[in-house]
Amino acid sequence: MSANAFAGFDFFAHGELPAPQVTEAQAEQIVAEHFTLSARAASLGSQQDRNFLVTDGDGKIAGVLKIANPAFTATELAAQDAAAEVIADAEPALRVSVAIPASSGQTCIPVPGVAGGTAHARLLRHLPGGTLVETGYLAPQVVAAMGDVSGRVSRALAGFTHPGLERTLQWDPRFGKQVVDGLAAHVADPVLRERLVDAASQAWSRICSLTPELPMQAAHIDLTDANLVVSWVDGAPRPDGVIDFGDLCHTWAVSELAITASAVLGHPGSTPASILPAVRAFHAVRPLSAAEAAALWPMLVLRAAVLIVSGAQQAVLDPDNAYVTEQSAAEYAMFDLATSVPVDVMASLIGADLGVVAPPAPLAVQVPMLTVPADAVATLDLSTTSELYDDAFDDAGALRPDLEDTAARAALAEGAALVVTRFGEARLSRAPRLSQRAPDVIATGVTVWTSGPIDLRAPVDVDVDVTDDRITLRGNVFEVQVSGARPRAHGRAGAGQPVATADGRIEIRVTPLGAPDVPAFVAADLAPGWLAQVRDPRPLLGLPTQAADRHGDLLARRDASFAPVQEFYYREPPQIERGRRHYLMSTAGRSYLDMVNNVTVLGHAHPAIADTAARQLRRLNTNSRFNYEAVVEFSERLAGLLPDPLDTVFLVNSGSEASDLAIRLATAATGRRDVVAVREAYHGWTYGTDAVSTSTADNPNALATRPDWVHTVASPNSFRGTYRGAEAARYADEAVAQIEALIADGRPPAGFICESVYGNAGGMALPDGYLQQVYAAVRAGGGLAISDEVQVGYGRLGEWFWGFEQQDAVPDIVSVAKSVGNGYPLGAVITTRAVAEGFASEGYFFSSTGGSPLSCAIGMTVLDTLASEGLQDNARRVGAHLRTRLASLMDRHPLVGTVHGFGLYLGVELVRDRQTLEPATTETAAICERMLDLGVIIQPTGDHQNILKTKPPLCIDVEAADFYADTLDRVLTEGW
Numbered sequence: 001m002s003a004n005a006f007a008g009f010d011f012f013a014h015g016e017l018p019a020p021q022v023t024e025a026q027a028e029q030i031v032a033e034h035f036t037l038s039a040r041a042a043s044l045g046s047q048q049d050r051n052f053l054v055t056d057g058d059g060k061i062a063g064v065l066k067i068a069n070p071a072f073t074a075t076e077l078a079a080q081d082a083a084a085e086v087i088a089d090a091e092p093a094l095r096v097s098v099a100i101p102a103s104s105g106q107t108c109i110p111v112p113g114v115a116g117g118t119a120h121a122r123l124l125r126h127l128p129g130g131t132l133v134e135t136g137y138l139a140p141q142v143v144a145a146m147g148d149v150s151g152r153v154s155r156a157l158a159g160f161t162h163p164g165l166e167r168t169l170q171w172d173p174r175f176g177k178q179v180v181d182g183l184a185a186h187v188a189d190p191v192l193r194e195r196l197v198d199a200a201s202q203a204w205s206r207i208c209s210l211t212p213e214l215p216m217q218a219a220h221i222d223l224t225d226a227n228l229v230v231s232w233v234d235g236a237p238r239p240d241g242v243i244d245f246g247d248l249c250h251t252w253a254v255s256e257l258a259i260t261a262s263a264v265l266g267h268p269g270s271t272p273a274s275i276l277p278a279v280r281a282f283h284a285v286r287p288l289s290a291a292e293a294a295a296l297w298p299m300l301v302l303r304a305a306v307l308i309v310s311g312a313q314q315a316v317l318d319p320d321n322a323y324v325t326e327q328s329a330a331e332y333a334m335f336d337l338a339t340s341v342p343v344d345v346m347a348s349l350i351g352a353d354l355g356v357v358a359p360p361a362p363l364a365v366q367v368p369m370l371t372v373p374a375d376a377v378a379t380l381d382l383s384t385t386s387e388l389y390d391d392a393f394d395d396a397g398a399l400r401p402d403l404e405d406t407a408a409r410a411a412l413a414e415g416a417a418l419v420v421t422r423f424g425e426a427r428l429s430r431a432p433r434l435s436q437r438a439p440d441v442i443a444t445g446v447t448v449w450t451s452g453p454i455d456l457r458a459p460v461d462v463d464v465d466v467t468d469d470r471i472t473l474r475g476n477v478f479e480v481q482v483s484g485a486r487p488r489a490h491g492r493a494g495a496g497q498p499v500a501t502a503d504g505r506i507e508i509r510v511t512p513l514g515a516p517d518v519p520a521f522v523a524a525d526l527a528p529g530w531l532a533q534v535r536d537p538r539p540l541l542g543l544p545t546q547a548a549d550r551h552g553d554l555l556a557r558r559d560a561s562f563a564p565v566q567e568f569y570y571r572e573p574p575q576i577e578r579g580r581r582h583y584l585m586s587t588a589g590r591s592y593l594d595m596v597n598n599v600t601v602l603g604h605a606h607p608a609i610a611d612t613a614a615r616q617l618r619r620l621n622t623n624s625r626f627n628y629e630a631v632v633e634f635s636e637r638l639a640g641l642l643p644d645p646l647d648t649v650f651l652v653n654s655g656s657e658a659s660d661l662a663i664r665l666a667t668a669a670t671g672r673r674d675v676v677a678v679r680e681a682y683h684g685w686t687y688g689t690d691a692v693s694t695s696t697a698d699n700p701n702a703l704a705t706r707p708d709w710v711h712t713v714a715s716p717n718s719f720r721g722t723y724r725g726a727e728a729a730r731y732a733d734e735a736v737a738q739i740e741a742l743i744a745d746g747r748p749p750a751g752f753i754c755e756s757v758y759g760n761a762g763g764m765a766l767p768d769g770y771l772q773q774v775y776a777a778v779r780a781g782g783g784l785a786i787s788d789e790v791q792v793g794y795g796r797l798g799e800w801f802w803g804f805e806q807q808d809a810v811p812d813i814v815s816v817a818k819s820v821g822n823g824y825p826l827g828a829v830i831t832t833r834a835v836a837e838g839f840a841s842e843g844y845f846f847s848s849t850g851g852s853p854l855s856c857a858i859g860m861t862v863l864d865t866l867a868s869e870g871l872q873d874n875a876r877r878v879g880a881h882l883r884t885r886l887a888s889l890m891d892r893h894p895l896v897g898t899v900h901g902f903g904l905y906l907g908v909e910l911v912r913d914r915q916t917l918e919p920a921t922t923e924t925a926a927i928c929e930r931m932l933d934l935g936v937i938i939q940p941t942g943d944h945q946n947i948l949k950t951k952p953p954l955c956i957d958v959e960a961a962d963f964y965a966d967t968l969d970r971v972l973t974e975g976w
């Protein structure tokens, strides 16, 4: 195997390869002598070479001096330098560490007398930006960039030839098995040692079956964390630089990707499927064949085993080399992940993802295992959209554990002879409420319930094998595994012969002979790989296989028909089709903790709201021009929630309408047109509310496009605004001065509109006394005070039902919506009778569905439920707990600048620097993506989009609040 026709390095002839012992002083001398540079050399980590960072007299980096191990020949080093040049020329998008010529014009300087031989020194171009070594979690786009770099290097090197490529390296997968067998003895733990040898041997046999189809070429084979240099784009790393060609050799082309992909697994938060973005990106640059796709994972397994045995050897050899020991934890993680899924599953997953393998053919059946007329078979829908779940959650938001059996029994009771689940379905019934990983919910077989005893027959000629609970029917091509049935035959059984009796619930799974053991349920990210190892068993039951997904690409359809200015959350949003309490569930059978939906105060799909809506829709839904009790009762109740003299109610459909009407009421009642608003606020989308909204997050041109009747005062942000801390009192003084100036100018404002707690800043309190002072000033000029309570009112703040209570101020007009209908479109304006009557100058007020019997019935059910479930108090209690948990993150994570808010309106403000308060905008977006991956729905807010707007349904419990804090802690620790 190690036979080598050229004089290049042969690992098996050398065995051990300790890094050459060259001091920093010696390095400086080499640089001075050959590169006429008076420079400082600082030692860098490396396993088998010696590297120094060379800085000139001005502290500027001049390059990296690499003293190659004396075991490597000048020809090999020349090949490496040439390859670097080839890539640099062919791929201008990449930065490449090419060799810098010495004064002699040579790039390779012989250094005699190192470890008894001649080593070669080269000064290589230093690429700034750092490598991926310090990076924790790798986001999918970083992984994709790794694959892209790997693909570009592979593409550039495809035609590169050089005698110095013919070497026998320990890192070349072609010798992986031999390396593991040879070095395994250095691994002290016998269990690990055996696992390594076994895994390598299985991977090797798989690779061997593919080698005739694996093209060979020059390859870097070390495009991993330490050799991928990153550029920083908006605070996020983007690998685009390549260094260290020391392992360049002629080998299987796909090794390049296998080695890059293996590095992904060493990072926290990676799963086997995390490599897919790299594979796709590589494939886009340098297309992979089916054989290469199949060889990828076994090569990766082999690579992980080689790293561990090599590290074990190096640790024995060079115990003081910190670089070696630091790497080992990541290498163990890599090996564990690489062996956590069968090679076949990963090969299928990768092949299917790239579209280079065809989906498996359906099962061919000679005789159905049982015969039940098709119309007596009921399919049990356990997908997220199944109506089965409508009433199946308990008070904590959990599904009843016996749900599947109960539903199946109900179908049998209705006359079905057989109830069968769907193959490959994501069963929401199996999803935990809170989980940081995609749960095992995809069924790899079907479950069948019978109404009484039914014979199961052999579908073809089979061998029957009975163990514990499982009956295995082995044919020539497939095996059928049945659990939960009574065996009736052992040994050989002919097609059609009864082999078991089903009575009640059985599970059936079909696998081709030789397939790996397949769990009953698998996670969505690996499902395409696992499902390729099984077949839909339904033809065994005489049923057709299921039709493929008919929905197509929902986002593309959305883009085609829905105005694109209506954005959606997330880069790859899950399809959410169900909710319950503070949970949202995707069609992939995953339950997410919902930390953003403030509209649904009571929680999602609250049965009381659903019942009220159904009841009222069956009875009556007219409009407020008719005489009915609900509009009276709801208005009385709303007015009753407000202090005197706010006693008169208008009912509308939304927050925009409510705040718009509030502005019109102020202008109508005062006969004026000017309005004062706070900068960086959002009040709605209507013509009027948009005019007073100046949040640049919602409209980047907001400030430049104000109509002349809008006057803005500074955003009273006591964290990052002009005035901070105790100084923040000056915001009110300034606002008062502006209002007084308007009055003096002959344009006294009709009103002043402001959120009573600053929602766009993540629920930040206004400075103490702010509203009292500003309200007094506006009233002194004859204007009215409007409190926009659309976000913060209605109990969310815990301590106070309305935000203005926190300020000890009473407005003249209150606008409210969102929570009022728990998601049903419902808004209200509550004001004084005098102000309401002032509207008469503009005619009548009528809103077709605002105040309809249905709106009012729902509004009253919301109020009833808020009270009966003690949700304001829950907001106070759970909110206080959550705030403490979030604030404690500041001790460990410098990114957390502060935590704003009250009750369950909190804002976690993320900053790059606590002194400058530079907003961590891109980090916040990336953190939200990673939180989604870990099961939490949270979004940024604020003009800098650097605040995690934490405003869940008010029914959230301490367990879920802790899950949010723990998950955020994990993301801040591991990276995003």
Ligand SMILES: Cc1ncc(COP(=O)(O)O)c(C=O)c1O
Residues within 6 Å of the ligand: 653, 654, 655, 656, 657, 659, 682, 683, 684, 685, 755, 759, 788, 789, 790, 791, 817, 818
């Ligand atoms: C403070 C505030 N006012 C008004 C609105 C507008 O409410 P709607 O979206 O119901 O029209 C919003 C919406 O986010 C808001 O946050």
